[in-house]
Amino acid sequence: MTSTDPEQLWAPANPESTQSAKLAAHVSQKYGVQLSTYEDFWRWSCANRGDFWSEVWDWEGVIGDKGPAPYVDESARPKDNPKWFPNARLNWAENQLRNAAAHPADVAIIDTCEHTSDFKPAPREVSQKELVGLVAQAQAGMKAAGVQKGHRVAYWGGNRLEAAVTLLATTSLGAIFSSAAADFGVDGVIERLEQIKPHLLVVSNGCVYNQKHHPLLPLLPRLFTSLSHPPANTVIINHLPDELDDKVSVSQFLEGWHDGHTKLHRWADFVNHPAGVPTYERIGFNDPIWILFSSGTTGKPKAIVHRCGGMLIDALREHHIQGDISRGDVFFQYTTTGWMMYQYLIAGLATGATVLLYDGSPLKDPATCWNLIDAHGVSIFGTSAKYIEMVSKVYPDVGKKHALARLRQILSTGSPLAADLFDYVYANIKQDLLLGSVSGGTDICSVFAGRCTALPVYRGEIQCRQLGFYLDSTSSDAHEIPGELIVREAFPIEPVGFWPLPREYLPDGQNIAQADIDAAQARFLDSYFKDDAGNWYHGDFVKITRSRAGNSGGLVFLGRSDGVLNPQGIRFGPMDIYSVLENPAFAARGIEETLVVGLLVDGGNDEKVILFVKMYDGKALDDECLKLIKTSIRSARSARHVPARIVQVSDIPMTLTGKKIEVPIRKVINGAPVAAINPATLRNPACLQEYVGLGEAMRAEEGVLVPLLQ
Numbered sequence: 020m021t022s023t024d025p026e027q028l029w030a031p032a033n034p035e036s037t038q039s040a041k042l043a044a045h046v047s048q049k050y051g052v053q054l055s056t057y058e059d060f061w062r063w064s065c066a067n068r069g070d071f072w073s074e075v076w077d078w079e080g081v082i083g084d085k086g087p088a089p090y091v092d093e094s095a096r097p098k099d100n101p102k103w104f105p106n107a108r109l110n111w112a113e114n115q116l117r118n119a120a121a122h123p124a125d126v127a128i129i130d131t132c133e134h135t136s137d138f139k140p141a142p143r144e145v146s147q148k149e150l151v152g153l154v155a156q157a158q159a160g161m162k163a164a165g166v167q168k169g170h171r172v173a174y175w176g177g178n179r180l181e182a183a184v185t186l187l188a189t190t191s192l193g194a195i196f197s198s199a200a201a202d203f204g205v206d207g208v209i210e211r212l213e214q215i216k217p218h219l220l221v222v223s224n225g226c227v228y229n230q231k232h233h234p235l236l237p238l239l240p241r242l243f244t245s246l247s248h249p250p251a252n253t254v255i256i257n258h259l260p261d262e263l264d265d266k267v268s269v270s271q272f273l274e275g276w277h278d279g280h281t282k283l284h285r286w287a288d289f290v291n292h293p294a295g296v297p298t299y300e301r302i303g304f305n306d307p308i309w310i311l312f313s314s315g316t317t318g319k320p321k322a323i324v325h326r327c328g329g330m331l332i333d334a335l336r337e338h339h340i341q342g343d344i345s346r347g348d349v350f351f352q353y354t355t356t357g358w359m360m361y362q363y364l365i366a367g368l369a370t371g372a373t374v375l376l377y378d379g380s381p382l383k384d385p386a387t388c389w390n391l392i393d394a395h396g397v398s399i400f401g402t403s404a405k406y407i408e409m410v411s412k413v414y415p416d417v418g419k420k421h422a423l424a425r426l427r428q429i430l431s432t433g434s435p436l437a438a439d440l441f442d443y444v445y446a447n448i449k450q451d452l453l454l455g456s457v458s459g460g461t462d463i464c465s466v467f468a469g470r471c472t473a474l475p476v477y478r479g480e481i482q483c484r485q486l487g488f489y490l491d492s493t494s495s496d497a498h499e500i501p502g503e504l505i506v507r508e509a510f511p512i513e514p515v516g517f518w519p520l521p522r523e524y525l526p527d528g529q530n531i532a533q534a535d536i537d538a539a540q541a542r543f544l545d546s547y548f549k550d551d552a553g554n555w556y557h558g559d560f561v562k563i564t565r566s567r568a569g570n571s572g573g574l575v576f577l578g579r580s581d582g583v584l585n586p587q588g589i590r591f592g593p594m595d596i597y598s599v600l601e602n603p604a605f606a607a608r609g610i611e612e613t614l615v616v617g618l619l620v621d622g623g624n625d626e627k628v629i630l631f632v633k634m635y636d637g638k639a640l641d642d643e644c645l646k647l648i649k650t651s652i653r654s655a656r657s658a659r660h661v662p663a664r665i666v667q668v669s670d671i672p673m674t675l676t677g678k679k680i681e682v683p684i685r686k687v688i689n690g691a692p693v694a695a696i697n698p699a700t701l702r703n704p705a706c707l708q709e710y711v712g713l714g715e716a717m718r719a720e721e722g723v724l725v726p727l728l729q
């Protein structure tokens with residue numbers, strides 16, 4: 020330990036009893052190697068990729084046929100996107116439901132949602148056996164509707180039981196799932212469905228958020244008439260009772276809507292088939308399983324297709340081997356169906372744990388998640404860094420108000436977790452738990468920098484690089500020096516490509532133009548690969564620390580790599596600023612949200628750091644607050660980090676998944692047209708125009724006469 024090492028905040032009581040340590044011992048013995056530390060194991064897993072992932076398959080008892088070795092071409096670069104387990108056959112849903120046979124009465128899913136004064140459904144507990152039956156029924160409905168391997172099934176609605184059943188039934192047939200959250204605007208949904216042309220749409224009649232009913236049915240006519248190929252069948256789920264609100268009556272909608280293209284069904288009718296056990300169509304490891312859309316802000320959303328086998332074995336690596344989640348655990352990840360954390364959550368079923376679903380606002384009543392944790396004995400709670408920050412401001416004394424008796428891990432993602440919030444969690448929520456800041460994202464539908472139960476937690480750092488991923492920064496072995504996050508070796512959760520995939524994956528692809536397939540694959544290559552070595556570029560700016568306690572190096576994420584700031588040659592990420600300001604002291608001063616970007620000056624040779632600040636209603640950015648911001652940044656970082664301008668704005672633009680958009684706003688304030696930003700990808704596109712005006716004014720004041728970015 021050196022004086023610059025961050026404080027160790029937690030350490031496992033019994034690291035050798037963790038799954039990762041046991042697997043390392045098994046590998047050491049089997050391969051005659053000595054893997055004494057996590058770092059040894061991580062290095063071995065990166066150097067022996069076929070063997071490592073094959074060991075994960077065996078250790079996890081994956082149901083299916085692994086096929087013979089070799090399991091991957093070890094010489095292939097990430098850019099070659101090699102096929103993994105080329106002869107394997109497996110089914111994702113079969114593996115998620117595999118615990119039903121031995122433990123039919125275990126609770127598989129607890130389905131909960133936000134209440135209103137006139138809508139208070141009790142939590143639904145669904146046993147393993149019941150879940151299998153529900154999937155069999157939904158599968159029968161899908162078969163009757165003609166759904167087959169490779170067809171797309173889309174879901175639009177809340178994170179409720181029927182969404183999970185739809186996902187499981189879709190994948191049981193080898194069909195491809197895609198989902199949009201209930202709060203996605205209809206334009207965003209049109210843009211997604213138009214790209215993937217689903218055969219079947221399952222849609223909720225509405226949901227509750229912020230104690231209000233949000234009906235979706237009124238949006239359906241616009242959706243259907245806008246799609247060039249409306250789904251042949253649409254199934255409507257009564258998540259809100261008909262009588263709640265006359266705008267949401269499913270009966271009226273079913274009677275009133277006849278467009279002749281899509282056939283409407285009630286969920287209850289669609290699944291009206293005998294329960295029993297579904298059939299499982301085993302497909303190839305590299306066959307598509309679901310399509311996620313990236314929250315890119317220019318152009319159409321990227322339709323990222325993930326591979327079946329990778330999604331299965333990597334989730335087991337993540338949840339069981341590195342997270343020690345297993346039967347008896349209750350896993351609650353706060354998510355909507357529009358975020359990749361949805362798949363991350365449902366994949367917890369394969370461990371035998373109970374998965375808790377909650378649909379609604381996590382903060383309208385800030386006690387909500389903590390009440391669920393107490394009421395249902397949640398042991399693993401996943402949330403976002405933003406949520407933890409908000410809780411620290413609006414409901415700080417969680418640990419005094421809640422027992423949190425079984426809680427042993429809190430996972431945080433979505434954006435980097437500031438060091439102060441590590442302190443907050445350990446001081447105000449619970450001391451004896453693993454606080455895992457984790458990072459990955461839509462592009463890989465998983466986590467590749469994250470938690471490991473065998474390792475300590477250091478303040479402000481992600482614990483480790485996950486097994487099987489040769490993560491590095493472009494500053495390479497010069498650890499502690501920030502650089503771009505890259506993956507140096509191929510990995511099995513690399514997406515198959517963007518939709519539409521090459522024809523070998525398209526059973527019904529005869530109507531897809533080759534030019535569209537080629538354009539999608541070219542966009543895929545362009546999105547992630549930019550050097551001759553064929554490394555994967557993830558788009559993050561990161562610092563990987565020296566290894567401590569054998570942890571393979573901790574990671575500090577510093578913002579999107581293309582949002583890197585560089586005033587007077589000092590490179591730093593927006594997170595360096597956010598981590599100072601995301602602090603209850605600033606919330607108390609009225610700061611709600613901030614965004615940092617660079618304004619190019621000196622012909623583009625230099626830039627000035629601009630901090631946009633949104634204040635809570637009725638609060639103004641006064642001189643005292645400005646002074647506090649500057650002095651805090653100066654003392655926490657350096658004088659070079661102090662923004663050249665601090666500007667109050669009415670809103671900070673956010674993607675549908677709640678991410679700030681530094682890169683497009685940087686372009687806008689430097690003169691690029693706002694039309695390049697796709698408004699359907701934002702929660703609050705109306706605020707963009709304000710940034711156009713601010714950009715013009717700032718450029719005029721800085722004497723920038725010609726816009727420097729297009």
Ligand SMILES: CC(=O)CC(=O)O
Nearest residue numbers: 432433458459460461
């Ligand atoms: C795991 C993640 O990285 C989640 C996200 O930020 O989208």
